Amino acid sequence: SYELTQPPSVSVSPGQTANITCSGDKLGDKYACWYQQKPGQSPILVIYQDTKRPSGIPERFSGSNSGNTATLTITGTQAMDEADYYCQAWDSRASYVFGSGTKVTVL
Amino acid sequence: EVQLVESGGGLVKPGGSLRVSCAASGFTFSTYSLNWVRQAPGKGLEWVSSITRSNFIFYADSVKGRFTISRDNAKNSLYLQMNRLRADDTAVYYCASAPNYGDHPFDYWGQGTLVTVSS
Numbered sequence: 001s002y003e004l005t006q007p008p009s010v011s012v013s014p015g016q017t018a019n020i021t022c023s024g025d026k027l028g029d030k031y032a033c034w035y036q037q038k039p040g041q042s043p044i045l046v047i048y049q050d051t052k053r054p055s056g057i058p059e060r061f062s063g064s065n066s067g068n069t070a071t072l073t074i075t076g077t078q079a080m081d082e083a084d085y086y087c088q089a090w091d092s093r094a095s096y097v098f099g100s101g102t103k104v105t106v107l
Numbered sequence: 108e109v110q111l112v113e114s115g116g117g118l119v120k121p122g123g124s125l126r127v128s129c130a131a132s133g134f135t136f137s138t139y140s141l142n143w144v145r146q147a148p149g150k151g152l153e154w155v156s157s158i159t160r161s162n163f164i165f166y167a168d169s170v171k172g173r174f175t176i177s178r179d180n181a182k183n184s185l186y187l188q189m190n191r192l193r194a195d196d197t198a199v200y201y202c203a204s205a206p207n208y209g210d211h212p213f214d215y216w217g218q219g220t221l222v223t224v225s226s
Contacts, residue, residue, distance in 0.1 A: 033212040035152070042201060042219060043152065048212035086152050090210050095165050096142070096154035 002091040004099035011105045018074040020102045022087030025068060030089045032070035034063060038083045046085075047072060074104070082106045109133040109215045111202050116220030123192050127220050129185040129202030134215075137180040140208040143187050145198035146219070155200070156187065159208040170196075192224045 004024045012018040022032060032050050035043035045054050047063035050070065060075045070089075074081050087099035115127040129141070143155040156176040157165045164176055175188040185202050199221050203213035 031210045035213075037152075042216040043213075044216070045212050045214055048214075049210075054214065088152075088212070095157065095167070098144075098152040098154060101151040 002089075002094040002097050004087055004089060004097055006085075006087060006099040006102045008100070009103045009105065011107055012074070012077045013107055014079060015076055018077050018081070018104055020072040020074075020085050020087075020104065022070040022072075022099045023068055024070075024089060024097075027068050027070055027089060028066045030065075030091065032063065032065045033088050034061075034070075034072045035086045035088065036081075036083045037086065043086065077104075077106055079106050109204070111204065111215055111217035113200060113202055113217045113220035116200065116222045118223045118225065119192055120226050121193060121224055123224070124188070124190045125192065125222060126186060126188045127200050127222065128187075129217055131183045131185065131202075131204070134204065136178075136183040140205045140211070141176075141178055141185045142203045142205060142213060143176060143185075144201045144203055144213070144216075145196075146201070147195070147198045150198075153198075157205075157208055158185070163208065165208070189222070192222075194224050196222065197224045198222060 034047040036046045037043040046061050050065040051063045062073045086101050110132045112130045119125045140159045142157045158176045173191045177186045199219040201219045203216045205211045
Protein backbone atom coordinates (compact mmCIF):
# COMPACT_ATOMS: atom_id res chain seq x y z
CA SER A 1 0.00 0.00 0.00
CA TYR A 2 1.03 3.62 -0.41
CA GLU A 3 1.18 6.02 2.53
CA LEU A 4 1.39 9.77 2.92
CA THR A 5 2.72 11.21 6.17
CA GLN A 6 1.96 14.68 7.52
CA PRO A 7 2.89 16.35 10.81
CA PRO A 8 -0.09 16.33 13.18
CA SER A 9 0.10 20.04 13.84
CA VAL A 10 1.70 23.28 12.72
CA SER A 11 1.53 26.57 14.60
CA VAL A 12 2.05 29.93 12.94
CA SER A 13 1.72 33.56 13.96
CA PRO A 14 -0.60 35.83 11.98
CA GLY A 15 1.18 37.28 8.95
CA GLN A 16 3.90 34.63 9.02
CA THR A 17 4.50 31.71 6.67
CA ALA A 18 3.23 28.20 7.36
CA ASN A 19 4.79 25.21 5.63
CA ILE A 20 2.90 21.92 5.75
CA THR A 21 4.74 18.87 4.50
CA CYS A 22 3.50 15.59 3.05
CA SER A 23 5.93 12.71 2.61
CA GLY A 24 5.60 9.58 0.52
CA ASP A 25 7.81 7.27 -1.50
CA LYS A 26 8.74 9.04 -4.75
CA LEU A 27 5.86 11.45 -4.20
CA GLY A 28 7.54 13.88 -6.59
CA ASP A 29 6.77 11.46 -9.42
CA LYS A 30 3.05 11.85 -8.73
CA TYR A 31 0.70 14.82 -8.63
CA ALA A 32 -0.10 16.08 -5.14
CA CYS A 33 -3.12 18.09 -4.16
CA TRP A 34 -4.23 19.72 -0.94
CA TYR A 35 -7.58 20.17 0.78
CA GLN A 36 -8.58 22.55 3.55
CA GLN A 37 -11.24 21.47 6.03
CA LYS A 38 -12.65 23.74 8.70
CA PRO A 39 -14.57 22.31 11.68
CA GLY A 40 -17.99 21.05 10.69
CA GLN A 41 -17.42 21.75 6.99
CA SER A 42 -16.61 19.72 3.92
CA PRO A 43 -13.09 19.75 2.47
CA ILE A 44 -12.30 22.24 -0.27
CA LEU A 45 -9.53 21.94 -2.84
CA VAL A 46 -6.81 24.57 -2.41
CA ILE A 47 -3.94 23.21 -4.55
CA TYR A 48 -3.94 20.62 -7.37
CA GLN A 49 -1.31 19.22 -9.71
CA ASP A 50 1.37 20.22 -7.19
CA THR A 51 1.22 23.97 -7.75
CA LYS A 52 -2.10 25.06 -9.28
CA ARG A 53 -4.74 27.06 -7.42
CA PRO A 54 -8.44 26.60 -8.22
CA SER A 55 -10.44 29.68 -8.99
CA GLY A 56 -11.25 31.61 -5.81
CA ILE A 57 -8.34 30.32 -3.75
CA PRO A 58 -6.18 33.20 -2.46
CA GLU A 59 -2.69 33.68 -3.86
CA ARG A 60 -1.20 33.20 -0.39
CA PHE A 61 -1.67 29.45 -0.91
CA SER A 62 1.07 27.79 -2.95
CA GLY A 63 2.45 24.31 -3.42
CA SER A 64 5.55 22.41 -4.46
CA ASN A 65 6.46 18.76 -4.90
CA SER A 66 9.87 17.19 -5.36
CA GLY A 67 11.64 14.01 -4.30
CA ASN A 68 9.64 12.43 -1.51
CA THR A 69 7.97 15.59 -0.18
CA ALA A 70 5.14 17.86 -1.22
CA THR A 71 4.71 21.15 0.61
CA LEU A 72 1.76 23.48 1.04
CA THR A 73 2.85 27.01 1.88
CA ILE A 74 0.58 29.68 3.29
CA THR A 75 2.28 33.07 3.00
CA GLY A 76 0.95 35.84 5.24
CA THR A 77 -1.24 33.43 7.21
CA GLN A 78 -4.57 34.80 8.37
CA ALA A 79 -6.81 33.70 11.22
CA MET A 80 -9.30 32.36 8.67
CA ASP A 81 -6.66 29.86 7.48
CA GLU A 82 -6.89 27.93 10.74
CA ALA A 83 -8.08 24.50 9.64
CA ASP A 84 -7.06 20.91 8.97
CA TYR A 85 -5.11 20.36 5.77
CA TYR A 86 -4.90 17.05 3.92
CA CYS A 87 -2.60 16.10 1.08
CA GLN A 88 -3.71 13.56 -1.51
CA ALA A 89 -2.08 11.63 -4.32
CA TRP A 90 -3.13 8.91 -6.72
CA ASP A 91 -1.20 5.67 -6.88
CA SER A 92 -1.76 3.15 -9.65
CA ARG A 93 -1.96 0.29 -7.13
CA ALA A 94 -3.55 1.93 -4.09
CA SER A 95 -5.83 4.37 -5.96
CA TYR A 96 -6.49 7.56 -4.02
CA VAL A 97 -4.47 8.10 -0.86
CA PHE A 98 -4.93 10.86 1.70
CA GLY A 99 -2.36 12.06 4.18
CA SER A 100 -3.11 11.85 7.87
CA GLY A 101 -3.90 15.55 8.10
CA THR A 102 -2.25 18.58 9.70
CA LYS A 103 -4.01 20.94 12.07
CA VAL A 104 -2.86 24.50 11.44
CA THR A 105 -3.22 26.80 14.42
CA VAL A 106 -2.84 30.54 14.01
CA LEU A 107 -1.63 31.87 17.34
CA GLU B 108 -23.22 26.51 -9.35
CA VAL B 109 -22.01 22.97 -8.66
CA GLN B 110 -23.96 21.20 -5.94
CA LEU B 111 -23.57 17.73 -4.48
CA VAL B 112 -26.17 16.77 -1.89
CA GLU B 113 -25.86 13.51 0.03
CA SER B 114 -28.74 11.78 1.75
CA GLY B 115 -29.70 8.45 3.26
CA GLY B 116 -27.43 8.33 6.29
CA GLY B 117 -28.67 7.11 9.63
CA LEU B 118 -28.33 4.56 12.40
CA VAL B 119 -27.97 0.92 11.43
CA LYS B 120 -27.10 -2.21 13.40
CA PRO B 121 -23.88 -4.14 12.80
CA GLY B 122 -24.39 -6.53 9.91
CA GLY B 123 -27.12 -4.35 8.45
CA SER B 124 -27.40 -2.50 5.14
CA LEU B 125 -27.86 1.09 4.07
CA ARG B 126 -27.84 2.99 0.78
CA VAL B 127 -26.61 6.55 0.62
CA SER B 128 -27.25 8.81 -2.35
CA CYS B 129 -25.74 11.92 -3.86
CA ALA B 130 -27.75 14.28 -6.07
CA ALA B 131 -25.66 16.41 -8.38
CA SER B 132 -26.37 19.61 -10.28
CA GLY B 133 -24.53 22.45 -11.97
CA PHE B 134 -22.21 20.37 -14.16
CA THR B 135 -22.36 17.71 -16.86
CA PHE B 136 -22.69 14.74 -14.53
CA SER B 137 -22.14 12.04 -17.13
CA THR B 138 -18.69 13.32 -18.06
CA TYR B 139 -17.28 13.25 -14.54
CA SER B 140 -15.77 10.58 -12.35
CA LEU B 141 -17.57 10.33 -9.00
CA ASN B 142 -16.17 9.29 -5.66
CA TRP B 143 -17.10 8.45 -2.09
CA VAL B 144 -14.81 9.57 0.73
CA ARG B 145 -15.51 8.97 4.41
CA GLN B 146 -14.37 10.52 7.64
CA ALA B 147 -14.76 8.71 10.96
CA PRO B 148 -15.50 10.96 13.95
CA GLY B 149 -12.39 12.96 14.83
CA LYS B 150 -10.33 11.19 12.16
CA GLY B 151 -8.91 11.93 8.73
CA LEU B 152 -10.23 11.43 5.22
CA GLU B 153 -10.39 7.95 3.72
CA TRP B 154 -11.14 7.21 0.07
CA VAL B 155 -13.87 4.57 -0.27
CA SER B 156 -14.79 4.08 -3.92
CA SER B 157 -14.78 5.62 -7.39
CA ILE B 158 -16.83 5.17 -10.56
CA THR B 159 -15.54 6.61 -13.78
CA ARG B 160 -17.58 8.17 -16.57
CA SER B 161 -17.14 4.86 -18.42
CA ASN B 162 -18.41 2.94 -15.37
CA PHE B 163 -15.08 1.48 -14.34
CA ILE B 164 -15.29 0.87 -10.60
CA PHE B 165 -12.66 0.88 -7.84
CA TYR B 166 -12.90 0.14 -4.12
CA ALA B 167 -10.71 0.52 -1.07
CA ASP B 168 -9.67 -2.84 0.36
CA SER B 169 -11.57 -2.02 3.57
CA VAL B 170 -14.95 -2.08 1.77
CA LYS B 171 -14.33 -4.42 -1.16
CA GLY B 172 -16.98 -7.13 -1.31
CA ARG B 173 -19.34 -5.25 1.04
CA PHE B 174 -20.00 -1.91 -0.69
CA THR B 175 -21.29 -1.27 -4.22
CA ILE B 176 -21.01 2.05 -6.02
CA SER B 177 -23.32 2.95 -8.88
CA ARG B 178 -24.49 5.97 -10.83
CA ASP B 179 -27.60 6.98 -12.76
CA ASN B 180 -26.70 9.60 -15.32
CA ALA B 181 -30.35 10.19 -16.22
CA LYS B 182 -31.01 11.22 -12.62
CA ASN B 183 -27.64 12.91 -12.03
CA SER B 184 -27.24 10.68 -9.01
CA LEU B 185 -24.54 8.62 -7.33
CA TYR B 186 -25.19 5.80 -4.90
CA LEU B 187 -23.32 3.68 -2.38
CA GLN B 188 -24.95 0.46 -1.26
CA MET B 189 -23.37 -0.64 2.01
CA ASN B 190 -23.87 -4.21 3.22
CA ARG B 191 -22.50 -6.14 6.19
CA LEU B 192 -21.84 -2.89 7.98
CA ARG B 193 -19.39 -2.82 10.87
CA ALA B 194 -18.79 -0.39 13.70
CA ASP B 195 -15.66 0.90 11.96
CA ASP B 196 -17.78 1.98 8.98
CA THR B 197 -19.23 4.74 11.19
CA ALA B 198 -18.34 7.99 9.44
CA VAL B 199 -19.54 10.99 7.51
CA TYR B 200 -19.75 9.90 3.88
CA TYR B 201 -18.94 12.56 1.29
CA CYS B 202 -19.46 12.38 -2.43
CA ALA B 203 -16.92 14.24 -4.51
CA SER B 204 -16.53 14.91 -8.22
CA ALA B 205 -13.38 14.70 -10.32
CA PRO B 206 -12.82 15.57 -13.99
CA ASN B 207 -11.49 12.06 -14.52
CA TYR B 208 -10.17 9.07 -12.61
CA GLY B 209 -6.52 9.03 -11.66
CA ASP B 210 -4.29 12.07 -11.37
CA HIS B 211 -7.22 14.42 -11.01
CA PRO B 212 -8.30 16.15 -7.81
CA PHE B 213 -11.68 16.01 -6.14
CA ASP B 214 -12.82 19.45 -7.18
CA TYR B 215 -16.25 19.59 -5.51
CA TRP B 216 -17.56 17.93 -2.36
CA GLY B 217 -20.99 17.52 -0.85
CA GLN B 218 -21.84 18.36 2.76
CA GLY B 219 -21.76 14.70 3.80
CA THR B 220 -24.20 12.29 5.38
CA LEU B 221 -23.54 10.56 8.71
CA VAL B 222 -23.71 6.79 8.92
CA THR B 223 -23.65 5.33 12.42
CA VAL B 224 -23.25 1.59 12.90
CA SER B 225 -24.19 0.61 16.42
CA SER B 226 -26.35 -1.85 18.28
